[in-house]
Amino acid sequence: MIQVMRCFCGVDIGASTAKLVLINESRETLAKAIRRSGVDYAAAAEQNLAEALSAAGLARGELRGSVSTGYGRDNVPWADGRMTEIACHGKGAFFHFRRAMTVVDIGAQDSKVIHLDDAGRRTSFKMNRKCAAGTGAFLEEIALRLNLAISDLNGLAERSTKDVTLGSFCTVFSATEILAKIRAGERVEDIVKGAFRSVVKRILEMDTVDGALVMTGGVVAHNPFLVKLVGETLGRPALVPPAPQFVGAFGAALFALERAERGDEPCS
């Protein structure tokens, strides 16, 4: 007898990248896919799904449920349900660290601070204001000003030997400050670390951190040194789940599984 696999999909269409995770009934990750969200969110979701199904050796018919999240959550026509990225990052993070926690998610366009109690219920949350400070967009702008690839930032910051402070949270003002630092002969490594510290300060002024500190998101995934700085600043370790950039999509997949278990109707 052929065993039919039942799988569940979470798709997180973020401002910069579209992430997709397939899980099985045991909540194990079967496959992941990621690509630029681009301008056609539905196409990005579709391509991710095809890629992940292929990688897992599954047929589309084995998909038993799906939930979309992220800015493009309304643009995934085949999703059975949708949840905000705040719910999904909380869900995904709690799966890995079952305790009261504060999840700090740093994405391309926004940052979130999410408080969960010891049962994983959200008690409060906060998103950044309409401002790029404390987000991936801030670091992208800084990389551009310094004529660096965004992927170079983490390595450079790690090599910093001196504290250079950027006083402003404002991306535009920080870029101006950077020009002044360059004129003053500061090293690029130290300026980049200063930019990292600026992100950390902005995040930590958004809200308090209670319980365990868990960090997720693309900026966290690609910049472990920034995570270290957060931990140092708070005087406690910052926990990072596996595949931090996929935590939102993973949380969405967990919601998809729960929806299927409850027998919920598709939302559209």
Add this chain to the structure above:
Amino acid sequence: MPPAPERREFQSTGKMREVMGKYFAELGRGAQEGKKTAWCTSVGPAELLRALGFNVYFPENHAAMLGAARMATDLIPLANARGFSPDICSYLTSDIGSYLKGETPLQKMGLKGVPKADVLVFNTNQCRDVKDWFQFYAREWGVPCLGIHTPRAIGDVTEPIIEVGAKQLEALVEPLEAVAGAKLDLDRLREVVALSRQCALLWKAVLETAASVPSPLTFFDGTIQMGPAVVLRGSQDAVDYYQALLAELKERVAKGVAAVEGERFRIYWEGMPIWGRLKNLSQQFLELRTCVVASTYCNSWVFDALDPSDPFRSMARAYSSIFICRSEDQKEQYIREMVAKFRVDGILYHDAKTCPNNSNNRYQMPQRLREKLGKPFLVVNGDLNDLRLYSEEQTRTNIEAFVEQLAEA
């Protein structure tokens, strides 16, 4: 899944449009009919002005119209360029921008423009900006700008506070008589105060129908229905209108008609409306089957302290009792009572960038009330009129996430 519910219109709305149309038509004809026009802040001495025979015009109402018509964001920069900072009241900057450009939604109602003031009368009970706003026009037109300076952060409305308000109101009579060309008839003032009180009590009763579960009206309905309470208090037209609206609401309550079909959660809106996005927000809450049942804002036109037997002192008491000029303790107590009365599940605070006086999330109030009431809160960053300060996407996600949180609890 069933289709998203639609907003239920009120039968009385047609009557409201008539009443408001008549009000604006009278304002438009004012000068040619030899009537004098007084500009008045929303909680300024409208009763006194009406009793003196002025046509009373409320620029805050006009500014809200600029916001709702989504004209404000294009007009604000004109005022900014003349030295009014983008960080100050966007009612002020959009209204002055409208004047500078010569564009107003009133033109669609057949008026040539905003009615020129013969006198401008402010009350600083709301903020200092109203005075700065009126003084601009006083300089432009060479007309008097008079007003009342009300203390702010008032705890209990005590005798000295009433005394200082009443004295200032009495001192306005003589200069206003000079502009009006008529003497104040005290009996007429009592009559206007009585009508104003009646309007206020009816408006309060209208808003209190939302204490029913499900609620027959939403905050978004309230922002439309409040028009007569804002511009026509002290008139019979406003009283008649709210009697009709109240009857309709009572009928909704009796029949269990919900403003939000399938109402799951009830939210309190603290702070200014986001005028240019009311429709979108109303629709989002409908889709989330969540009713914004009450607000501080709509209740700001409930002047139950008015008393025709003691007009000046009762006006002073009423104008000094409004939420915006009260202390944090008083504000906190007020919201606690509202949350209990309207059986609220959570509180949404609108942090309006250009309106610090009416953004009550900035001194830890949400955290204190969460502690005391055990109700979650959400802060939405935005503005009353300047949509450059508002993020549609962030707000949409924040509200959706807040309702998810209520569902989880």
